[in-house]
Amino acid sequence: MTYARTPDANTSHRDEFKSLAHRRDRTELWDYFVKNWDECCEMWVMAYRVGLPHFGNHTNNRVESLFGKLKRYLKGHLTMRTSLKVLLAYQRRKEEEYTAKVEMPGTLRDVTYWEQMNIALGMTTRWVAAAIKTQYDVA
Known part of the structure; x- marks a missing residue:
């Protein structure tokens, strides 16, 4: 189901999974799937994620x-x-x-920060670095 390219393919795979999960009158797996995964298929089924920015990471x-x-x-x-x-x-x-x-020259630096905090500042924004610093100060 994860790699279904169309909603119809997802429905087909879902129906097949349902028939397999209902064998021998056992429904626990299917009930779990419906409760935890079926309602949020837009987050994990490829057919619904095509238009989202994923940067090559599916x-x-x-x-x-x-x-x-x-x-x-x-x-x-x-x-x-x-x-x-x-x-x-x-x-x-x-x-x-x-x-x-x-x-890289031009990355953000703050003379009051130690080296690890300057690395964090170079990879994030000043606001994020300040939030991280407050956590370090508390610890």
């Missing part, structure tokens, strides 16, 4: 998104050594992108 789980990105580089025929090199190169590239973003 999952609601960032770990699965990362695995999808890694699969672009990792192939089944690669040796363990080559796979490890690919993973380390990916990590190095991401670290360099992060460093360039955080330490």
Whole structure:
């Protein structure tokens, strides 16, 4: 159902799931689905999310998104050594992108903040950084 491209396909998959969930007069799974998932299908069924900005990330789980990105580089025929090199190169590239973003000239800095707070300030707005600082001050 998650990857249904049209509302009709979603309905078809939903009906199939309903018939499977009602086997042997057991309805607990179907009742759970209707109560918790059926009413909010606009949030998780692809057919209803087509017009939303998703920036190429169609999952609601960032770990699965990362695995999808890694699969672009990792192939089944690669040796363990080559796979490890690919993973380390990916990590190095991401670290360099992060460093360039955080330490880029012109990023916001505040002399009263310590380094971690300036990193947060460079990635967010002054308001968010101030909210984070108050939490650190309380702790």
